[in-house]
Amino acid sequence: MRNRFPAPLTAIAAAAMIYAFxxxxxxxxxxxxxxxxxxQGVPQGRQGGRGRGxxxxxxxxxxxxxxxxxxxxxxxxxxxxxxxxxxxTTIITNRNGIDNFGQNLPTNLKxxxxxxxxxxxxxxxxxxxxxxxxxxxxxxxxxxxxxxFHTPYGFELVDMPELGRLYMIEVGGPHTxxxxxxxxxxxxxxxxxSYLGHSIGHWEGETLVVDxxxxxxxxxxxxxxxxxxxxxxxxxxxxxxxxxxxxxxATIDDPGAYTKPWSGGWNIRxxxxxxxxxxxCQENNRDVKHMYGGER
Amino acid sequence: xxxxxxxxxxxxSLFAQGPPAGLNGGRLDRGxxxxxxxxxxxxxxxxxxxxxxxxxxxxxxxxxxATLAxxxxxxIDNARMNLPTNLKxxxxxxxxxxxxxxxxxxxxxxxxxxxxxxxxxxxxxxFHTPYGFEFIDMPEFQRIYMIEVGGPHTxxxxxxxxxxxxxxxxxSYLGHSIGHWEGDTLVVDxxxxxxxFWLxxxxxxxxxxxxxxxxxxxxxxxxxxxxATVDDPGAYTKPWSGGWIIRxxxGQEMYEYICQDNNKDTKHMYGGPRx
Numbered sequence: 001m002r003n004r005f006p007a008p009l010t011a012i013a014a015a016a017m018i019y020a021f022x023x024x025x026x027x028x029x030x031x032x033x034x035x036x037x038x039x040q041g042v043p044q045g046r047q048g049g050r051g052r053g054x055x056x057x058x059x060x061x062x063x064x065x066x067x068x069x070x071x072x073x074x075x076x077x078x079x080x081x082x083x084x085x086x087x088x089t090t091i092i093t094n095r096n097g098i099d100n101f102g103q104n105l106p107t108n109l110k111x112x113x114x115x116x117x118x119x120x121x122x123x124x125x126x127x128x129x130x131x132x133x134x135x136x137x138x139x140x141x142x143x144x145x146x147x148x149f150h151t152p153y154g155f156e157l158v159d160m161p162e163l164g165r166l167y168m169i170e171v172g173g174p175h176t177x178x179x180x181x182x183x184x185x186x187x188x189x190x191x192x193x194s195y196l197g198h199s200i201g202h203w204e205g206e207t208l209v210v211d212x213x214x215x216x217x218x219x220x221x222x223x224x225x226x227x228x229x230x231x232x233x234x235x236x237x238x239x240x241x242x243x244x245x246x247x248x249x250a251t252i253d254d255p256g257a258y259t260k261p262w263s264g265g266w267n268i269r270x271x272x273x274x275x276x277x278x279x280x281c282q283e284n285n286r287d288v289k290h291m292y293g294g295e296r
Numbered sequence: 297x298x299x300x301x302x303x304x305x306x307x308x309s310l311f312a313q314g315p316p317a318g319l320n321g322g323r324l325d326r327g328x329x330x331x332x333x334x335x336x337x338x339x340x341x342x343x344x345x346x347x348x349x350x351x352x353x354x355x356x357x358x359x360x361x362a363t364l365a366x367x368x369x370x371x372i373d374n375a376r377m378n379l380p381t382n383l384k385x386x387x388x389x390x391x392x393x394x395x396x397x398x399x400x401x402x403x404x405x406x407x408x409x410x411x412x413x414x415x416x417x418x419x420x421x422x423f424h425t426p427y428g429f430e431f432i433d434m435p436e437f438q439r440i441y442m443i444e445v446g447g448p449h450t451x452x453x454x455x456x457x458x459x460x461x462x463x464x465x466x467x468s469y470l471g472h473s474i475g476h477w478e479g480d481t482l483v484v485d486x487x488x489x490x491x492x493f494w495l496x497x498x499x500x501x502x503x504x505x506x507x508x509x510x511x512x513x514x515x516x517x518x519x520x521x522x523x524a525t526v527d528d529p530g531a532y533t534k535p536w537s538g539g540w541i542i543r544x545x546x547g548q549e550m551y552e553y554i555c556q557d558n559n560k561d562t563k564h565m566y567g568g569p570r571x
Contacts, residue, residue, distance in 0.1 A: 169451050176449045194552040278468040
């Protein structure tokens with residue numbers, strides 16, 4: 001029934017399809033990244049927005065503002081740049097190898113100080129102990145919560161005051177976007193649980209505060225895998241402390257997984273001159289062995 | 297019997313990924329009527345506002361039946377929203393291999409559509425995907441983002457700063473887009489596409505030689521005219537154009553839909569046996 005075409009036409013179509021699909025993949029699969037952290041390698045010719053130069057940076061300029069006084073979370077007009085998460089940062093400081101606490105906030109908790117419920121601690125230790133092989137993010141699932149902000153390659157905070165909204169868009173992961181309502185509304189009752197949840201935001205002085213509920217349980221809130229449940233109430237503080245630095249701090253209030261709320265975060269660096277680019281997790285999985293937990 | 301079979305498959309495949317419970321994908325309910333049409337909104341600086349007026353809500357919603365070339369006989373078409381100037385399929389200047397591939401995709405009821413495998417919506421594909429999309433116009437940054445609910449919930453960037461296309465682009469799903477305004481029309485010029493997506497839902501073939509020119513005109517508050525010119529000497533003997541009308545869905549907002557988790561039609565996706 002499905003082969004309704006005469007053989008000659010099928011042959012032509014097959015030849016055409018071979019022609020159409022034999023072009024080399026846009027970003028051919030590169031050797032796996034040696035670290036287990038940069039699961040999705042950087043396209044050739046790109047630095048992934050990371051400040052690879054080890055030299056000292058010039059002194060940072062002050063925090064930029066719009067004429068109406070709002071903090072400008074992007075480049076000054078006429079300049080370029082993106083925020084670039086550092087894959088080694090963690091919401092819990094954990095020196096067992098999956099951590100690069102150089103960018104972590106000094107106030108971050110050590111693992112033993114996190115108020116885990118027993119099951120959540122066991123799951124966290126399992127995830128860390130298996131080198132985060134089950135991370136949904138490397139299966140191209142959306143970057144819920146803090147996960148977006150330590151994913152490399154760059155993200156932008158797009159503030160649209162005319163529309164009462166702010167968008168967060170990212171290169172890494174599935175190249176997706178998150179919406180923050182800035183129009184003073186409340187969370188709806190009866191949300192369908194989702195990866196990105198329902199986010200409302202407001203400014204407290206120079207700090208953007210984002211309050212999110214309505215999460216599902218299918219993602220990891222950060223790369224190293226602290227468990228969360230549908231009861232998660234997530235509060236994020238974004239402070240551009242100078243032109244080159246964005247302080248990110250998140251509070252996890254989840255009575256399904258923790259005995260009390262706790263906080264952690266990291267510093268995000270501005271990468272000048274970079275722009276957002278096309279990266280598609282769905283096509284660029286550079287570390288399939290790691291993704292599927294196979295042998296290395 | 298065959299046409300009935302095809303119709304059933306199509307009606308499943310076009311909406312392969314249904315809207316979440318409680319959302320109707322931005323469509324007006326049956327019997328709900330629209331008020332009188334308001335004029336095209338503008339910002340104070342004179343630019344066309346491609347979104348809602350401040351204080352209002354709404355998104356653009358592509359009609360999954362719209363096609364770049366009108367092909368009523370093939371069944372995978374809902375010519376009602378197509379531009380009256382659209383070519384009939386026999387008038388499209390296909391090269392023979394491209395025509396054969398197009399016919400194959402149609403005959404197999406678009407079972408190989410990369411979009412339903414959550415690949416990005418390159419070119420026109422975004423604009424007849426249901427569930428809604430928005431233009432995020434940021435003149436301060438000289439960029440416009442196009443963000444969509446449907447497909448993999450992704451975004452596309454249009455540079456509005458007068459820059460040219462770079463040389464030696466790596467082919468990509470969304471290509472490299474530069475835009476400018478011609479009066480009230482946003483004109484977007486894109487090159488650097490890969491060959492791994494379908495330009496439109498019905499499977500218009502393209503190659504890495506594609507030069508796509510898109511024109512977006514908000515003719516009134518509720519209506520966006522979309523016209524695309526396909527200039528691809530790898531697949532066609534000369535440039536050709538087509539497009540459709542996109543309707544404004546007042547009161548709707550963007551929401552979370554993740555193709556990677558919502559594949560409702562895996563039988564169709566993988567071409568497996570159907571009941």
